Amino acid sequence: MHACCNDDCLCIQFAGCSPDAENFILPVDEFHFGGLYFEAECGSLLSHALHEIKAGDTVLIKPNICATWPQESGAVTDPFVCKVIADIVRERGAKPIIGESSAIGFDTEEAIRLNGYDKLREDGYEVVDLKDKGLETVKVPIPQGKSMKEVILPKIVVDADAIIDVPKMKTHDQTIATLGLKNLKGYMPDTYKRKFHHSIGVFQGCADLCLIAKPAFSVVDGILAMEGLGPVMGQPVEMGLIIAGKDLVAVDAVTVAVMGHEPMDDGCVRAAVDTGIGIADLKKIEVVGETIDNVRRRFKLAEEALAEVAFPEDFQILMDERTCTGCKLTVMEVFMDVEKQNKLGEAAGMTIIAGKMDKLPDIDKSKMLLVGACTAKFRKEGVFVEGCPPNNRDVCAGLAELDLDVDSGVARVDTLEE
Numbered sequence: 519m520h521a522c523c524n525d526d527c528l529c530i531q532f533a534g535c536s537p538d539a540e541n542f543i544l545p546v547d548e549f550h551f552g553g554l555y556f557e558a559e560c561g562s563l564l565s566h567a568l569h570e571i572k573a574g575d576t577v578l579i580k581p582n583i584c585a586t587w588p589q590e591s592g593a594v595t596d597p598f599v600c601k602v603i604a605d606i607v608r609e610r611g612a613k614p615i616i617g618e619s620s621a622i623g624f625d626t627e628e629a630i631r632l633n634g635y636d637k638l639r640e641d642g643y644e645v646v647d648l649k650d651k652g653l654e655t656v657k658v659p660i661p662q663g664k665s666m667k668e669v670i671l672p673k674i675v676v677d678a679d680a681i682i683d684v685p686k687m688k689t690h691d692q693t694i695a696t697l698g699l700k701n702l703k704g705y706m707p708d709t710y711k712r713k714f715h716h717s718i719g720v721f722q723g724c725a726d727l728c729l730i731a732k733p734a735f736s737v738v739d740g741i742l743a744m745e746g747l748g749p750v751m752g753q754p755v756e757m758g759l760i761i762a763g764k765d766l767v768a769v770d771a772v773t774v775a776v777m778g779h780e781p782m783d784d785g786c787v788r789a790a791v792d793t794g795i796g797i798a799d800l801k802k803i804e805v806v807g808e809t810i811d812n813v814r815r816r817f818k819l820a821e822e823a824l825a826e827v828a829f830p831e832d833f834q835i836l837m838d839e840r841t842c843t844g845c846k847l848t849v850m851e852v853f854m855d856v857e858k859q860n861k862l863g864e865a866a867g868m869t870i871i872a873g874k875m876d877k878l879p880d881i882d883k884s885k886m887l888l889v890g891a892c893t894a895k896f897r898k899e900g901v902f903v904e905g906c907p908p909n910n911r912d913v914c915a916g917l918a919e920l921d922l923d924v925d926s927g928v929a930r931v932d933t934l935e936e
């Protein structure tokens with residue numbers, strides 16, 4: 519423990535500070551693949567921080583490969599960061615497994631290929647699609663869970679001796695950011711992810727997951743980050759940072775602060791603190807060698823970016839935390855294409871609904887588009903688009919029935935199976 523610390527204090531160390539640091543923020547000079555600075559400085563500090571990993575351990579490295587979005591978008595963890603961590607794990611005689619399950623509606627294998635994780639496979643690293651139906655799953659009780667008392671997880675997650683969380687630094691449409699806590703949702707098969715949105719609740723669900731599968735270490739890839747319409751449709755931001763530590767709540771809190779926002783305004787951080795998972799009080803997180811202020815850059819929030827889109831005044835999209843990423847992205851992608859094709863004005867008067875809803879609001883149903891299986895119970899009352907999530911082209915077909923003709927190319931094929 520650093521000399522400045524007491525029992526409540528967590529040190530955030532920068533490059534050049536004590537290699538004994540348990541938590542640190544590192545500036546990375548070269549943000550692209552193969553940045554030697556990253557390997558030399560960050561690698562050695564991470565190596566010290568991961569000293570508890572023992573020979574023979576199996577270590578699950580959990581990146582964010584949430585969607586079939588490319589590296590340059592800032593949406594997906596850089597495979598180079600995972601490679602550095604995997605190499606450290608190997609040096610300790612342990613076995614690294616990189617594992618991820620992309621968001622509902624996305625093919626993890628396709629996301630793996632698109633983002634260069636298949637190259638890691640070719641180089642002998644194990645990269646596992648946690649959606650693979652061949653994987654054994656186990657039911658894990660969570661007696662202390664506030665939102666769920668059990669969960670089904672791939673056995674590979676449960677059996678890991680340690681988990682290293684490797685989220686991306688980016689904004690999220692339901693809260694401030696999606697970081698280490700939110701990244702844990704990618705442990706689960708799609709059926710359980712859907713429950714998180716519909717009944718369990720994403721923020722408390724992630725906190726409850728920590729009660730049974732808390733990462734031993736969290737490494738935020740803030741090399742190329744994302745602001746605005748995160749988690750995938752935002753703008754890339756070159757931050758050149760790695761933020762890492764043993765308490766993923768503290769790491770998330772510091773990262774939210776670096777992104778220019780109040781940590782406790784983030785739903786995942788707040789739920790984790792309320793559940794006693796970790797510390798988010800910046801006064802108790804000592805920053806050594808640099809200050810958060812020196813690297814702080816205010817990230818535009820998703821809601822701020824959405825407010826800049828010139829939707830007609832009487833147009834509305836009704837989606838909330840019960841709407842999965844798959845449906846949200848489909849709707850947003852289509853309407854970004856509507857904007858690009860200068861047809862937003864033709865959406866005047868429309869209401870687009872996706873996700874679970876108990877009853878319909880009092881709206882003009884002749885201009886209502888119901889998107890996805892969750893809205894099926896209202897299908898007789900408006901134009902309904904089938905799918906879980908639906909393809910963009912099917913949403914376009916629904917819009918055409920409402921006299922808005924638009925092309926939106928993405929055709930997602932991975933639908934949820936019960």
Ligand code: SF4
Nearest residue numbers: 842845890891892906
């Ligand atoms: S229809 Fe959409 S919101 Fe409903 S479960 Fe499927 S992806 Fe999620």
